[in-house]
Amino acid sequence: xxxIVLAAGAGVRLRPxxxxxxxxxxxxxxxxxxxxxxxxxxxxxxxxAVNVHHGRALLESHLAGRVHLSLERSEALGTAGGIANLxxxxxxxxxxxxNADAWHTGTLDALVAGARDRVRLLVVDxxxxxxxxxxxxxxxxxxxxxxxxxxxxxPSGLYExxxxxxxxxxxxDLVPGAPDYLDCGTPxxxxxxxxxxxxxxxxxGPGAVVEGEVLRSVVWPGGVVAPGERLADAIRVGADLTVQxxxxxx
Numbered sequence: 293x294x295x296i297v298l299a300a301g302a303g304v305r306l307r308p309x310x311x312x313x314x315x316x317x318x319x320x321x322x323x324x325x326x327x328x329x330x331x332x333x334x335x336x337x338x339x340x341a342v343n344v345h346h347g348r349a350l351l352e353s354h355l356a357g358r359v360h361l362s363l364e365r366s367e368a369l370g371t372a373g374g375i376a377n378l379x380x381x382x383x384x385x386x387x388x389x390x391n392a393d394a395w396h397t398g399t400l401d402a403l404v405a406g407a408r409d410r411v412r413l414l415v416v417d418x419x420x421x422x423x424x425x426x427x428x429x430x431x432x433x434x435x436x437x438x439x440x441x442x443x444x445x446x447p448s449g450l451y452e453x454x455x456x457x458x459x460x461x462x463x464x465d466l467v468p469g470a471p472d473y474l475d476c477g478t479p480x481x482x483x484x485x486x487x488x489x490x491x492x493x494x495x496x497g498p499g500a501v502v503e504g505e506v507l508r509s510v511v512w513p514g515g516v517v518a519p520g521e522r523l524a525d526a527i528r529v530g531a532d533l534t535v536q537x538x539x540x541x542x
Contacts, residue, residue, distance in 0.1 A: 293404075294385045295337035296375055297329045297359075299392035300345035300368045305477045312529060314347025316392035317354060318482065319512070321489035322497055324354065325476060326392045332432070333390050336404050341381060342392075343374040369446075372453035375435070376443040387435045389450075393477055394431025395485040396470035403467050407434040411458055412465040416473050423451065424459055427466050430473040480537045483527060486510045 303315030310318070316326035326342065333340060341360040344351040345368040355361060362378050369377055375389065386407065388400065403414045412434040415427035422428045433450070444453055458464040476482040486495045487508060494506045497513030504521030509528065516531035517523050527535040 293337050293388055293407075294339045294341070294382055295333035295388040295390065296362075296378060296382075297326060297333065297340065297342045297390050297392050298371055298374055299326050299329075299351060300343045300364050300374055301393070302346045302368070303393075303477070306479060306482060308533065309479070309482070309527065309529065309535060310347075312533075314344075314351055315476070316342075316344075317347065317350060318476065319495075319497065320395055320476065320482070320485050321495055322513070325395070326351070326355070328395065329390045329392045330359065332400060333388050336388055336400060341378055343369070343377070345369075367447060370448050371450040372443045372448040373446055375440060375450075376445040379440065379443075379445075382437070382440055384437050386437055387440055389433040389435055391431035391475070393475050394473065395476055395489070396430065396473040397489075398470045398472075400432055402469050403432055403434055406465075406467070407436075409436050409438065410463060410465050411435050411439050411455065412467050413455070414469050415466045416470055417468060423456075424464070424466055427468070428473075430470040431475060432470075479527060479535045483508075483510060483525070483537050 299316035303310035306315050317324045341362055342355055343362040345364040403412055414430040414432040416430050417426050418428050419426055474481045474485045476485050495510045496502055497511055499513050500511045500515045502517045503519040504517040506517055507524040509523045509526045511528045515528045525537050
């Protein structure tokens, strides 16, 4: 098997953080999200690719020499188009697909263990209506070569291009797992992932200067919390950018 980490998205919902660096490079407990995703897929794959578009230069520099880079230069191809664009590199292998912005503490053992010739999705039961009954996709999938070969070579999403039809036909396997899964697509969920990864403690990045009080917050590398300042339920970048999160949004 090979693996593809999807990291080409614009991260619009995570702005203004993603105005400064691509979502895949935003750190959770001081580790870039893309590195967490790579660590999650490497035990199962003999080769790993990462697709990039938004923030391409920063991601290229960060990943150079570590993975196969799929550069989507003119436009982002979406989750399905990004995989189809890698068909020549995939070359008949089955594929583990992982979203760079997915955070959880579990492994992909259950997803991969029963993998055969059907698409399998890692999911978590939210006990409310989701795309797959009450199950939410938890950011990792197994796709056999036949399913990869059928993807359209154009900008498109996996749900629309493949998974919705398979689900309707009863040909999609759901693998419950990752109960602590969070997608880091919004400031609230990104902050929640940091606090979950740290055991509830505020996360202070390397080189940060903290002279004030920090509660349930993330201070990015090089960030500054001034004397007498109280930073709570927030993300601090540099000395001036504060992304405030309401506690009820966690």
